Amino acid sequence: MQLIIVTILMLYFGLGILATQYLNRRPDRPYAKERWVKLLYYFLILAIVFSAIHFHQARPLAIVIAILGLYELIRAHMQSPRPNTQFCLFVLVYLFIVFSFIRFSSQASIESLFYLYFIVVTFDGFSQICGQLFGKRKLALRISPNKTVEGLIGGLTIALLSSLLLFQPMQVPFLQNLLVTGFVCLSALFGDLLASWYKRHYQLKDYSNLIPGHGGILDRFDSFIFSGAMYLFIFP
Template sequence: MLKTRVITAIVGICIAIGAITYGGLLYNGLVALLTIVGWREFLVMMKRRKIELPYVWGYPAVIMVMGCLLAGAYTTALTAVVVLYLLLGVYYTFSARSNELTAIAYGCLGFTYTVSGMAALILLRDHTVYEVFRLSFIPTSPGVYYLWLLLLCTWASDTFAYFAGRLWGKRKIVPRISPNKTLEGFIGGFIGCICTGLLYAFIAGIAVHDGIAIGALVGVAAPLGDLFESKLKRDSGVKDSGVLLPGHGGVLDRFDSLLFAAPLTLVYLLV
């Protein structure tokens, strides 16, 4: 199992480095594909809970929104999401099924959860988006710099939390959801994120306050994303969300922290 995890991790890191460095259609296409797989994993977990989500609009909606993002039509993608939710409201209003609202609500939750996080990863990599960001200093190829800052802080959160929890962990946070998560581990992960953001800012030459701020945001959002997905799996009675990544589970297992941290990072850079 350990050997499989290591091999998968090495292959994944190599693919990530290549895709992020090259960007464009390669990177966006990979993120779009992962989004579709993540949506499918969410549907399967909900099905295990006897919640039948609307497959008819789900896949086409995900493909349509990610397609707009692939084409750089960000306004169209946002418009499509708003129109989709309005149409679902109209559909529910005239539906004769009493339990339709439950399916629509869970469907919208899963759609927002998977698509918004992945969409943020696409927007953060796009250099042209930074023209509207209110940053004190924008380096050359800002998408690469800030995306790696997000990724490194997210990985630091998990790594520092693990070791801090192993060394000093005593107070369980949410034992029903994740028995191994401790307050000491969370604090260690949070401090590790800030230190990583600060160090990365010095090395990459970006604004120090951006490194610290994004590190702090990720230090809170990443563990929350992890706990959210853990509760989804526990409620669905599954160990992993999928089997796409041998030894690591599915897309939601590997991107759970980023699905919370990426949108928050994007909002920080925008405002």
Template sequence: MKKINSEFYDLQIRIISGLVFGALGLFSLALGGLIATVFLAFCLAVLGWEILYIFSNGNVVDTRVGKIIPIILFLVPILNFYDFYPVIILLSTALASTFYSESKVLKMFCMLYVSLSVLMFQEILFSEKLLHNFYNLLLVVGAVASSDIGGYFFGRIVGGPKIYKSISPNKTWAGSLGGVLCSVIACLLISPLFDHSLSWACFLGFVLAVSAQAGDFFESWLKRKFKMKDSGVLLPGHGGFFDRLDGLLAAVPVYCGLVFFM
């Protein structure tokens, strides 16, 4: 019993903080319009700050860049909501020029990565090309969350060989397969809202789980590279927003590619 308890020592705080953040997020997104946009803008601003936090080994707080970049990123989804595309291009150019002198290609990639992912999330929520926009959002979030939950429990209970110990020492093959299984089940449960075939639902569950796990590994690699344990401290039991949303940030562009181009 003690061994089982030790495997889940952080579960309670993870559940509480995850439920609070998830409920707040889904409520804001369900309201739609400017409220949902402001929530996404806030998330993007925090993600940008956390990327700077990782790259600076936690010393970004008092820097000029640490104050300016989150403000720029906060404006991007709001301007996109009002179709101010030229302004977004100008802001992106300003953002790029901030890093040019430092030659931080990886940093720039990370900024563009989270920005484009949030904008694609916004596209899923508001695009007129999709039917049942909020249901599409629920499908992606549900699949990724199920993959995370399945990976956590299967990994802790079954254990077994590690996937890539030097990057993510706690990730096991059992956890990965369990995550895929739970993601597929989630898509099967949600698919009746779209009249999806069983084969398409299974395909979505598999692809979204693999994408989410790839995003998780990328963020783990990034933190290892800069010797950071967490991307932030805003979500107890999880770390930062980047720690919690890493899988979703990778899965959303993949889902957009599937629903808009297939």
């Protein structure tokens, strides 16, 4: 299954390159370099995460992500006059989520980890691509201005079709396949919106510049963290 997932992702990454080339022909050419940098680092992140899962290092990676995410939350608070009590509540919620995420990374099988990250990456990637190509109606303007209804539909459709393509030969029940994949996608979306809301709450554009072209560790891994935590609760 791992080889199939990697092969599918390479095909999707090729589509991402084509989409980036097309988008860079539009009038907003100043963003062309930024799109290529973001795509390059996105590929490196994929390679690191899937390598960590393959070599049974998902738990250490999850701990590193959690620590860097906490650093970004603290950094955001230090740049704002928001009350400390409010920040403490946010941190408690965050620690509860990442603790569950670390447990998931420790207890889940390699197949489950590959599946979850594959679905999250597919949903997230195609939501961005479809949103940039076809997006017109805003999904959550005040929280995440770049998200669109068209992007959500596109990402969810590709993720569901990819899941069917991957698991149908393994005789996973059709309805179960759709429900689990849909749950993972919606969890990923909610985690993304939650992280975006926190940024807007502190009036930040990015959490940090730890990943060039991306909005920080939390901006890149928020979907994975939250969907992993939710997966643990539903499928312990």
